[in-house]
Amino acid sequence: xxxxxxxxxxxxxxxxxxxxxxxxxxxxxxxxxxxxxxxxxxxxxxxxxxxxxxxxxxxxxxxxxxxxxxxxxxxxxxxxxxxxxxxxxxxxxxxxxxxxxxxxxxxxxxxxxxxxxxxxxxxxxxxxxxxxxxxxxxxxxxxxxxxxxxxxxxxxxxxxxxxxxxxxxxxxxxxxxxxxxxxxxxxxxxxxxxxxxxxxxxxxxxxxxxxxxxxxxxxxxxxxxxxxxxxxxxxxxxxxxxxxxxxxxxxxxxxxxxxxxxxxxxxxxxxxxxxxxxxxxxxxxxxxxxxxxxxxxxxxxxxxxxxxxxxxxxxx
Amino acid sequence: xxxxxxxxxxxxxxxxxxxxxxxxxxxxxxxxxxxxxxxxxxxxxxxxxxxxxxxxxxxxxxxxxxxxxxxxxxxxxxxxxxxxxxxxxxxxxxxxxxxxxxxxxxxxxxxxxxxxxxxxxxxxxxxxxxxxxxxxxxxxxxxxxxxxxxxxxxxxxxxxxxxxxxxxxxxxxxxxxxxxxxxxxxxxxxxxxxxxxxxxxxxxxxxxxxxxxxxxxxxxxxxxxxxxxxxxxxxxxxxxxxxxxxxxxxxxxxxxxxxxxxxxxxxxxxxxxxxxxx
Numbered sequence: 001x002x003x004x005x006x007x008x009x010x011x012x013x014x015x016x017x018x019x020x021x022x023x024x025x026x027x028x029x030x031x032x033x034x035x036x037x038x039x040x041x042x043x044x045x046x047x048x049x050x051x052x053x054x055x056x057x058x059x060x061x062x063x064x065x066x067x068x069x070x071x072x073x074x075x076x077x078x079x080x081x082x083x084x085x086x087x088x089x090x091x092x093x094x095x096x097x098x099x100x101x102x103x104x105x106x107x108x109x110x111x112x113x114x115x116x117x118x119x120x121x122x123x124x125x126x127x128x129x130x131x132x133x134x135x136x137x138x139x140x141x142x143x144x145x146x147x148x149x150x151x152x153x154x155x156x157x158x159x160x161x162x163x164x165x166x167x168x169x170x171x172x173x174x175x176x177x178x179x180x181x182x183x184x185x186x187x188x189x190x191x192x193x194x195x196x197x198x199x200x201x202x203x204x205x206x207x208x209x210x211x212x213x214x215x216x217x218x219x220x221x222x223x224x225x226x227x228x229x230x231x232x233x234x235x236x237x238x239x240x241x242x243x244x245x246x247x248x249x250x251x252x253x254x255x256x257x258x259x260x261x262x263x264x265x266x267x268x269x270x271x272x273x274x275x276x277x278x279x280x281x282x283x284x285x286x287x288x289x290x291x292x293x294x295x296x297x298x299x300x301x302x303x304x305x306x307x308x309x310x311x312x313x314x315x316x
Numbered sequence: 317x318x319x320x321x322x323x324x325x326x327x328x329x330x331x332x333x334x335x336x337x338x339x340x341x342x343x344x345x346x347x348x349x350x351x352x353x354x355x356x357x358x359x360x361x362x363x364x365x366x367x368x369x370x371x372x373x374x375x376x377x378x379x380x381x382x383x384x385x386x387x388x389x390x391x392x393x394x395x396x397x398x399x400x401x402x403x404x405x406x407x408x409x410x411x412x413x414x415x416x417x418x419x420x421x422x423x424x425x426x427x428x429x430x431x432x433x434x435x436x437x438x439x440x441x442x443x444x445x446x447x448x449x450x451x452x453x454x455x456x457x458x459x460x461x462x463x464x465x466x467x468x469x470x471x472x473x474x475x476x477x478x479x480x481x482x483x484x485x486x487x488x489x490x491x492x493x494x495x496x497x498x499x500x501x502x503x504x505x506x507x508x509x510x511x512x513x514x515x516x517x518x519x520x521x522x523x524x525x526x527x528x529x530x531x532x533x534x535x536x537x538x539x540x541x542x543x544x545x546x547x548x549x550x551x552x553x554x555x556x557x558x559x560x561x562x563x564x565x566x567x568x569x570x571x572x573x574x575x576x577x578x579x580x581x582x583x584x585x586x587x588x589x590x591x592x593x594x
Binding site: 015016019020023024027030031138139141142143144145146147150151153154155158159250251253254255257258261272273276277284288291292295296299 | 428429431432433435436437438439440443444445447448520524527528531532533534544547550551554555558561562565568569572573576577
């Protein structure tokens with residue numbers, strides 16, 4: 001991986017983040033009502049409103065408001081939530097941490113299960129594993145997360161079973177089982193759709209690679225089946241799969257909003273919905289920019305991992 | 317076209333997808349007419365029942381017939397996906413075509429901006445747009461359309477770049493035709509086919525995103541018979557009558573599977589090399 005490529009990708013990511021901040025700021029600008037209105041309510045006198053607007057800097061020109069807001073984002077001053085009166089930055093960081101735990105476990109479980117399944121399906125094409133992977137993956141990509149999540153609550157979190165709580169969150173300090181029991185159902189809901197994507201992708205790449213010349217050469221050279229599969233085929237099949245896993249972070253972010261809502265899990269997704277429902281503009285901006293930022297960084301990480309795995313890649 | 321049809325019928329994916337799609341079409345045309353009851357009528361004596369002879373799918377918390385509500389919701393759900401995707405495709409194709417045709421600095425700037433929109437996850441984009449527009453079915457449809465547009469613009473632009481290099485486009489420019497004429501009459505017919513194939517697969521995404529928005533209270537509003545909304549309303553009663561979640565959930569899955577299977581089969585049929593059942 002050349003330094004040049006690294007710099008170009010970093011610059012592209014920064015540009016993306018800047019444009020994303022423009023989009024998010026722009027969207028919240030066209031929303032009716034402003035923060036002052038939200039704080040004082042609809043019966044506020046025009047004088048009080050004007051005074052607060054001046055104090056919050058809302059009477060400044062739009063470009064100056066953007067500059068102040070973006071500058072604040074950079075130095076960790078993300079404003080104060082109008083709904084909870086707490087600093088936005090602290091809330092976002094706290095909820096992001098919990099969402100990361102959820103997403104991280106989901107991605108780990110998915111990769112652990114989906115990659116071997118995809119390989120098995122590709123090696124025995126038309127076999128039982130292959131057939132179940134393709135049927136299962138159509139089900140997986142066709143069930144929205146809110147349906148799977150709600151079905152999981154209906155059937156596994158029934159009060160009479162009492163195995164899993166229907167929602168909420170317990171920190172690790174509350175004990176290992178309370179911590180895990182709150183995570184198992186949300187992780188399962190997130191896993192289903194991602195399993196489908198990643199196992200399908202691994203299978204289709206493995207099928208391509210297994211038909212390639214170099215795999216035949218490796219087999220003819222007398223390498224064991226295992227060596228051929230793992231050392232030659234899988235390594236090459238993983239290249240596009242890494243990209244798909246990164247793209248899946250995008251799905252994961254959408255999925256997490258829904259799954260956190262269903263399981264009342266206090267993560268970033270639920271914070272975003274809270275901000276939307278309460279028209280809490282500073283919180284909405286902070287949560288949305290963070291989500292988009294996480295996605296942009298995931299894409300950057302995937303591109304760099306891809307370039308590292310395949311040293312031949314050059315930018316453009 | 318006949319060749320594509322034959323290839324479609326040869327793959328099991330195409331056959332199952334096509335059959336399910338016909339079923340969907342039947343539901344769009346006749347669904348509401350088939351409903352045994354008025355989907356909004358209360359049967360207070362028969363609340364929260366499981367499937368029975370009188371109520372094949374059971375009843376909800378007001379004693380409304382779930383089967384009637386599922387049938388009534390089919391048209392809205394399927395048309396939502398198709399219209400939202402069509403709008404998004406039209407918008408994206410226009411942007412991609414114009415940007416690819418203009419080329420140079422303009423293309424560079426438009427596509428950079430487009431990429432940054434792509435860098436916002438789909439559901440987040442749709443949520444932000446509905447927040448601006450306000451929750452309703454029409455606004456959710458517009459939000460999904462706008463959220464779909466950037467990826468369609470990417471595809472349309474890449475096809476446009478290859479079409480732009482053809483001789484007949486150079487000939488049209490030499491003849492002194494206007495840019496709008498060249499784009500609409502000379503290039504669009506050659507750009508549209510791959511774009512439409514791609515958009516078939518997006519219908520499932522549009523339907524699922526629409527249902528998700530309704531579930532989150534940002535789309536269809538009560539008392540609409542919307543599948544996502546039905547599941548949202550069922551949440552307080554789901555342990556007493558799980559069927560309230562099961563039926564609309566299965567319906568969404570069925571429709572999404574239909575479009576996913578058919579879209580994949582269509583892509584394979586038109587481009588045999590991209591096969592492997594992706």
